[in-house]
Amino acid sequence: MHVKNITLENYRSFREHTEILLSPGINLILGENNSGKSSLLEAFSLGNIEFEPHLSQETKQHPDDTLTAPCKIGLQFVIGLEEIWRYLGDSFILPTPTQGHSFTHDFPAYLERLKEIEVCIRTSRDKNSREILFHSVLDGAEYASKNGTTATGYSCSRARGLLNGSIGNFVGLSSPFQDQINHLLGRLYKFRAERMNNSRGPFGASATLNPNASNLAECLNSMQSQNSDLYNEYVSHVHQIFPSVHRVQAVPISANELEIRTSLVPSRERRPDLSVSLAQSGTGIGQVLAILYVAMNSPTPIVIAIDEPNSFLHPKAVRALLSILNNLPIKHQYIITTHSPEVIRAANATSATVVINRDGRSTVESLDISNLDHVKAGLATIGARLSDVYGADSILWVEGETEELTFPRIAKEVAGLDAVGVMMLKVNATGDFDGGRKVRPKMVFDTYTKISNSGALLPPAVGFIFDRESRTQKEMDDLERDSRGAVHFLSRVCYENYILSPDAISHILSKSAEQEISPDAVIEWINKNGCNPKFLTGKFEKDQEGNLHECEAWLNVVHAPKILAEIFSEIPSNPEEYRKTLHSVDITNWLIENSPEHLRPIADLLHKILQRSDQ
Numbered sequence: 146m147h148v149k150n151i152t153l154e155n156y157r158s159f160r161e162h163t164e165i166l167l168s169p170g171i172n173l174i175l176g177e178n179n180s181g182k183s184s185l186l187e188a189f190s191l192g193n194i195e196f197e198p199h200l201s202q203e204t205k206q207h208p209d210d211t212l213t214a215p216c217k218i219g220l221q222f223v224i225g226l227e228e229i230w231r232y233l234g235d236s237f238i239l240p241t242p243t244q245g246h247s248f249t250h251d252f253p254a255y256l257e258r259l260k261e262i263e264v265c266i267r268t269s270r271d272k273n274s275r276e277i278l279f280h281s282v283l284d285g286a287e288y289a290s291k292n293g294t295t296a297t298g299y300s301c302s303r304a305r306g307l308l309n310g311s312i313g314n315f316v317g318l319s320s321p322f323q324d325q326i327n328h329l330l331g332r333l334y335k336f337r338a339e340r341m342n343n344s345r346g347p348f349g350a351s352a353t354l355n356p357n358a359s360n361l362a363e364c365l366n367s368m369q370s371q372n373s374d375l376y377n378e379y380v381s382h383v384h385q386i387f388p389s390v391h392r393v394q395a396v397p398i399s400a401n402e403l404e405i406r407t408s409l410v411p412s413r414e415r416r417p418d419l420s421v422s423l424a425q426s427g428t429g430i431g432q433v434l435a436i437l438y439v440a441m442n443s444p445t446p447i448v449i450a451i452d453e454p455n456s457f458l459h460p461k462a463v464r465a466l467l468s469i470l471n472n473l474p475i476k477h478q479y480i481i482t483t484h485s486p487e488v489i490r491a492a493n494a495t496s497a498t499v500v501i502n503r504d505g506r507s508t509v510e511s512l513d514i515s516n517l518d519h520v521k522a523g524l525a526t527i528g529a530r531l532s533d534v535y536g537a538d539s540i541l542w543v544e545g546e547t548e549e550l551t552f553p554r555i556a557k558e559v560a561g562l563d564a565v566g567v568m569m570l571k572v573n574a575t576g577d578f579d580g581g582r583k584v585r586p587k588m589v590f591d592t593y594t595k596i597s598n599s600g601a602l603l604p605p606a607v608g609f610i611f612d613r614e615s616r617t618q619k620e621m622d623d624l625e626r627d628s629r630g631a632v633h634f635l636s637r638v639c640y641e642n643y644i645l646s647p648d649a650i651s652h653i654l655s656k657s658a659e660q661e662i663s664p665d666a667v668i669e670w671i672n673k674n675g676c677n678p679k680f681l682t683g684k685f686e687k688d689q690e691g692n693l694h695e696c697e698a699w700l701n702v703v704h705a706p707k708i709l710a711e712i713f714s715e716i717p718s719n720p721e722e723y724r725k726t727l728h729s730v731d732i733t734n735w736l737i738e739n740s741p742e743h744l745r746p747i748a749d750l751l752h753k754i755l756q757r758s759d760q
Contacts (some may be wrong), residue, residue: 146224146232146332147478148448149263154217157184160199165509167480170495171471174482175527180500181507182482189335189450191218191268192277201505219267221282222329226259228306231445234328236302238315239281240288243297250285252299253308265283266326279322290315290322332437338453341431344423345404352442357434364402366395368442379441386433386465393434405434418732429457433466440470440477448478455485464491468563488534491565499523538566541754542609545571547642547725551733552751559741562755567607606631608754612639615682632749636683641705641729645694646743649735650712654727658717666716668692671708675699680707
């Protein structure tokens with residue numbers, strides 16, 4: 146389930162009918178202060194919307210004029226049919242057209258063709274009354290239950306099954322409609338940028354957090370007693386966001402009241418006296434405890450709206466929170482308002498919308514986050530630049546352009562690392578002094594050290610990864626020691642030695658040469674030519690049967706780029722030129738998608754370096 150769009154009309158700064166498109170994952174709402182971002186999030190409390198019509202000379206032309214036009218807000222949802230009971234309840238009604246419409250004749254057959262269904266909840270609020278209606282969206286048209294009128298709808302129950310319901314007439318806003326509205330709205334959470342009054346609460350057995358998080362103490366007490374493994378993971382995440390908070394616990398302070406306390410020392414110290422009430426903790430801790438609770442405790446996807454997290458969390462905490470939310474096993478939908486480049490950078494957003502307020506009237510524009518010019522224009526509206534968002538906190542220096550292009554994806558998709566803030570850059574060839582273009586690791590490391598010590602504004606290096614090539618073990622050991630572990634060498638000659646996969650090579654070569662090349666043809670060529678001295682950088686004697694590409698000793702000494710160049714030149718009918726920055730990247734991408742374990746040695750090295758940098 147996710148919210149597909151929000152609509153507003155005549156509400157606060159939104160005069161005209163305005164639609165904000167959303168997608169699964171993290172959605173960013175960008176805008177300056179007072180642009181209307183927070184008003185958008187009020188849609189997630191549409192059951193409690195107050196009468197706050199748009200105020201301007203256009204709507205109130207004279208001081209004595211009375212504003213009467215209603216405020217209108219709506220949410221449109223997409224719900225998978227296999228999970229529909231979780232969001233609408235064990236029985237529900239879908240408003241439909243009257244009898245005689247093409248799909249009302251056999252509505253179960255219509256549903257059977259669908260994988261998901263769209264529904265809406267729309268509210269209209271005037272000065273004296275509020276109306277909330279449930280709509281279904283069928284073939285692009287909306288059908289609703291009007292207040293006090295008879296409506297046609299498809300009624301079904303979980304006990305009988307989705308396809309065993311019936312069409313009938315129902316009075317709008319009768320109990321079934323209201324129940325399913327409440328059920329669906331109960332899957333929405335909104336967290337404002339203000340201190341929460343949730344440090345204490347009564348005893349109880351509820352595991353469902355109230356919309357205002359007032360029963361957080363009760364929920365945490367339930368989690369720590371009913372699901373200790375999840376609770377320990379929860380505490381670990383809290384500590385990751387707030388290193389000074391070692392433990393969170395709901396403890397009884399009277400016969401009927403609980404208090405949330407945060408520990409100032411690790412639990413192994415056994416000092417419960419060294420803890421403070423959540424009420425005495427930092428402003429953002431209450432919000433984070435509530436956000437993490439609903440995100441981790443909900444067994445099915447929900448919608449979580451967060452207003453300006455940068456206003457109650459410092460940048461490091463924002464990065465940690467968003468990283469955790471992005472990597473939870475249950476993929477919730479998040480709608481986050483912000484004007485902070487730090488939040489934009491850490492969010493890994495699936496959509497972004499800019500809210501612009503001109504002369505008291507708000508409009509929105511969806512950004513194409515794959516279009517660099519579009520992103521630059523959107524950032525300009527909040528006074529940010531690309532460098533503010535995509536700048537680096539640290540740099541991992543790599544051998545060349547191929548590694549610069551491939552290592553970030555290996556880190557993310559094979560090693561499972563969140564490398565936000567780490568830029569992987571190639572070192573420039575520094576062998577010009579000895580007449581070659583070969584990278585000289587010692588010169589690179591010494592040059593970087595001198596620049597760093599000069600006070601230049603340069604992000605710190607988390608490490609250097611160089612090819613082993615023909616260097617001696619002593620040369621590598623000396624530089625690793627002198628760099629205090631910052632310099633790392635590949636265990637094989639170069640990166641291409643890790644991608645000598647006949648399946649991947651044949652796939653990319655077939656595509657490049659526009660000719661079907663089988664993996665067996667690649668294996669045969671390697672076995673026939675791979676021991677030629679011109680391809681070897683060290684001693685190798687084949688002393689056993691088997692394919693060379695499966696022999697670790699051969700993979701350690703072969704000059705893989707030369708092998709690949711010859712394969713591309715000799716196997717196809719029309720010779721292909723092997724280009725590292727094109728074909729090595731394509732082979733890597735194929736391996737990531739089809740055989741990621743082939744890249745495990747590189748992934749493990751990246752994990753070692755980047756995890757060390759976090760400590």
